[in-house]
Amino acid sequence: MLSFGKAGFRKLAGAAAAVLFFALNALGQTQSQTGDVKPIPILQGSAGFITNFDGGDAHLAPIATPVVLVPVGERWLFETRANFETDMVQLPGRSGFHGQVEKQVDYAQIDFIANKYATVSVGRFLTPFGIYNERLYPVWIRNLQSDPLTLPIGIGPSNASTGVMVRGGFKARPQFDINYTVYFSTLVTTTPVDSDRFAGGRAGIFVPKARLEVGGSFQHLLQQERSNLFGFHAVWQPTKLPLDIRWEYARSKRGSGYWLEPAYKLSQLPFLQNEMRRTQLVARYQQFFTGQLASDSLPPVNTKQFEFGVNYYFMDGLKFTTNYGRQFSSIGNKNVWTLGLTYRFVVPMGPEGGRR
Amino acid sequence: MKRNWMLICCLGVMTFLVGTAIAQEPTKPEAAPKLPADMPLLSANSNPNDENALPQRTKRTRQARHTTKREQSERAEGEQRFRENCGRCHQPPHKFPPRVMAAAIRHMRVRAMLTDEDMRLILKYMTQ
Structure with a gap:
């Protein structure tokens, strides 16, 4: 069941007005976004078979x-992702x-x-708090298959928001x-597409020459304790090395923490x-510190974790x-x-066209 | 019994998807764009804008050379943008057919917040 307050409707009306504004603005632009190549609908995605042993229990x-x-026309895109997972x-x-x-x-x-x-998105979208949820979550992208401990901070109950985004x-x-x-995002109480009522933003600077991106996220919860959440992120890929360093920090009343993830490709080795x-x-x-309030999706005690993978x-x-x-935590390592x-x-779900 | 069916289905789906992934792998590296046969190669220190330094050529050859150089330049720029932007999150994918790539790049425009110019140059690079 959807649950909107009066303020929620006012904000959605404001969002609709913004969409109209940008639509009118776009009428003045004639240049094609993708040149002379017309995009076709595609089905893409990822799949995986993950086996993990968590404290001796196999999953x-x-x-x-x-x-x-x-893609519809020159400027529209409908996108959706489903998730089928078994533990x-x-x-x-x-x-x-x-x-x-x-x-x-x-x-x-x-x-x-x-x-x-500007791009305006309406519907259910991945909450852009930090970079992991929105950009690094799919199994084919992530370098380590386990989620960071701080992932649930700021992304809502089902990792997504329902509302409007620019x-x-x-x-x-x-x-x-x-x-x-x-x-x-407005409040939706229907499981599994539930979302919280909040507003927020994220901004980042990317320096192409240094291949460095730094940014920060902010969110104000418009329900429950009406608290503020914030976070920072950085991604750096040194140009001289096949190294990829990612870092995120997040803080909320329910907990805070950070993770740091370097990944190195062995392409510079002279053999094999x-x-x-x-x-x-x-x-x-990564480290997680508990906050003033408890959360079901975050660790109940202060926790440290180190992982190494190939x-x-x-x-x-x-x-x-x-x-x-x-x-490592006080309830057991x-x-x-x-x-x-x-x-x-x-x-592809249509005539794909040859290479030019 | 039910579990066995689930495992068989999982294996079937995995086999299909692995097959799809393998089928997408290009068998040959992309050929470099062909230059006109009568086009002289530039030396490292030659000045392409110095008309006096160039030998006599037809107008058509000059135009072809100009187009090829511009395309090569855009391709190089597109490759650089591709490495800077796409590589921040995932392994660089191989090339897809143009219309597939156009849909994927629009998705990345939204998801990875590529700039307008990045999108155009990466699409050009990925479809040539």
């Missing part, structure tokens, strides 16, 4: 996340692994590319680009070059992944092992 987790993209475990007194398939629509949004500075990226100066997102260029070493160190890319869309981690195979697929 089998097949996962499939299809994404459907339907199969051994139950006491029964043989084999058992689990139910959890089905969820991660996002279903309509995007309108208004101009080179976002964009543009070259502010020759030396750097600016990207931003502002959004409003075909194998080494496909091999990536990854590590992640990824092997058979090709860009097919990856074998493995990692070992050790978690434990080992976390993960093994998995992930792949990404793209299936």
Whole structure:
């Protein structure tokens, strides 16, 4: 059941007016967004089979996340992602692994590319708080298959928001680009597409020459304790090394923490070059600190975790992944092992056209 | 019994998707764009704008050279933008057919907040 307050309706009306404004603004622009290439609908996404041993308990987790993209005209895009995931475990007194398939629509949004500075999205969208939820979550993208401990901070009960979002990226100066997102989400209480009522934004600066992106996120909760949340993120890829460093910090009344994840491809090693260029070493160190309020999705006590992993890319869309981690907390230390195979697929849903 | 069926279905789906992924892998590297046969190669220190320094050529050849150079320049710029932007989150994908890539790049325009120019140049690079 959807639950809107009067203020919620006022804000949605304001959002609709904004969409209209950008639509009118776009009428004055005639340049095609994609040149002379007409996009077609595509089905893409990822799938994987992840096995993890969490404190000695084995979990089998097949996962499939299809994404459907339907471009309409020059400026519109409908995009949706579903998630089918099972957590199969051994139950006491029964043989084999058992689990139910959890089905969820991660996002279903309509995007309108208004101009080179702004895109308006309406519907259910991934909450852009930090970078992990929106950009690094799919199994084929993430370097380590476990979620960061701080991931639930600021992204809502089902990792998504329902409402309106305006976002964009543009070259502010020759030396750097600016990207931003502002959004409003309304309260939805229908599981599994529930969302909280909040408003927030994220902004970042990307310096192409240094391959460095830094940014921050802010969110104000418009329900419950009406608190403020904030976070920072950074991504750096040194130009001289096949190294990729990502970092995020998030703080809320329910907890705070950070994670730091360097990943290094062995492509510069002088031997077994075909194998080494496909091999990536990854590590992640993270800490979580409990807040004033409790949360079901965050650890109940202060927690530290270190993980080390190796990824092997058979090709860009097919990856074998493995990692070992050790978690330290006052309720007990434990080992976390993960093994998995992930792949990404793209299936055109129309005449794809030849290479130019 | 039900579990066995689930495993068989999982294996079937995985086989199909792995097959799809393998089928997408290009078998040959992309050929470099062909230059006109009568086009002299530039030396490292030659000045392409110095008309006196160039040998006599037809107008058509000059135009072809100009177009090729511009395309090469845009392609190089597109490749650079591709590495800077796409590589921040994921492994660089191989090239897709143009209309597929046009849909994917529009998705990335929204998701990764690519600039207008990034989108145009990356699309050009990825579809040539």
